[in-house]
Amino acid sequence: MPDELSVQLGEAVARLIGRPVTNEDRFGLAVSGGADSMAMLALAHACWPGRIEAATVDHGLRPDAREEAQMVADWCAEHHVPHAILSPDRPISGSVQAEARAARYALLEAWRIERGLDWLLTAHHADDQFETVLLRLGRGSGVGGLAAVRARRGAILRPMLGMRRADLRDYCDAEDVPYVDDPSNADERFDRARLRRRLAGLDLIDLGRLNRSVEALAEADAALDWMTDEIVARHLRENGDALVLDRTDLPPAILRRLLLRMISSINENAEIPRGPTVDQALVQLFDGKAVSLGDCVVTGGGRWTIRRAPARKT
Structure with missing residues (x-):
């Protein structure tokens, strides 16, 4: 399993950047301390030793978050991986999950640029994709929304969309990679947590085929954007x-x-x-x-x- 997942990660990154990974590529990893991102960290370290850095975002929303970030920092120090703990400069308010997500990506992108890293990897996996599609179906999303978690958006790569949550947790357990369980993932005030509990233990769909459908929707969304750009250029004018x-x-x-x-x-x-x-x-x-x-x-x-x-x- 470890070798298989390492190969899968390397192949996915090469596919997303459109060429083989070279010795010049440097990767930033968004690592929360959960099993998914800790597995990504260990696998990336095996694939590209000396060419990765990690960052953990602490929003200050939970008292245990700083301790979890320190766990990631300790693993990185032991394996000679540069690590940073990032925090927003103002408290999160409003829609907590949405605002925290926006702040997290802003912090990570600024860190990536400051560190001179070519790519930012996140640990979204096949189960995340399935949950996102179901949630957006329930909200009546169109093509763009149902394209769900994009495998690539600019410098952001999500190379683990073909992997399963259970396999990543098993990898951490087998390789003694530490991780924590974020209690918000089980907090049923959030739609995703409620859905996850109802899906637990069910094997309703081939997630590989789901990913292919999502990729097709993303292509359709890009085609619609292209056509929109053409119409704007030809038929939209200022007056x-x-x-x-x-x-x-x-x-x-x-x-x-x-x-x-x-x-x-x-x-x-x-x-x-x-x-x-x-x-x-x-x-x-x-x-x-x-x-x-x-x-x-x-x-x-x-x-x-x-x-x-x-x-x-x-």
């Missing part, structure tokens, strides 16, 4: 303080993206609408009506015009 789209005889999937793109262009701080709100707006725009979305006003018909909504009088 004073407004944007005008002079072609609307397009599939709803493209028009939906165009509408969101126009809102972001007019008001980069707008809260972007999603799901049924956008679909209802499309129906009204097709009927030639005007709609308000994201602090913008859009007039419909044969061409669409969007501008910022007038400031509200107080």
Whole structure:
């Protein structure tokens, strides 16, 4: 199993970067201290000794987090892997999981750049992918959402999407790699934890085939983005303080993206609408009506015009 997982990790990274890994490649690893990321750390150390660094993000949300980060630091010190503990400069508030995730990736990307690392690896695996797809199905996500956990996004690589949670835990146990169980993973205030408990012990689907479906959805999502870019270049123009789209005889999937793109262009701080709100707006725009979305006003018909909504009088 250890050799098999090491080979699998190396092959997955080479596939994601589109070429064989060379001696020049340097990898940063996001390591929380859980079994998944500790397995990734040990496997990456076996694959690329001397060319990896690790970072652990402590959000200050749990009293045990600093001790867990120190466990990772101790393993790294023993194996001569540079390690950093990163913390946000302000407390997490609002939607705890969403804000913590955004802060975590911002910290990790800044660390990667500062350290001169080429790639950032995370330990998302096949079970994470399955859970994400089910959660997004339940929320009515479209193609982009159902593409779920992307195997690569810029310098971020997720090479373990073909591995199972149980295999990674077994690897840690067999190789005496320490790990901790994050209690938030079992906290049923969170949707993912509730879903995970209900899925425990069930083998409902071939996760390898699921990953292939997710990859196909990601390709479809990229194709829709490409087509949207083409339409923007050819048919979207500025007119004073407004944007005008002079072609609307397009599939709803493209028009939906165009509408969101126009809102972001007019008001980069707008809260972007999603799901049924956008679909209802499309129906009204097709009927030639005007709609308000994201602090913008859009007039419909044969061409669409969007501008910022007038400031509200107080």
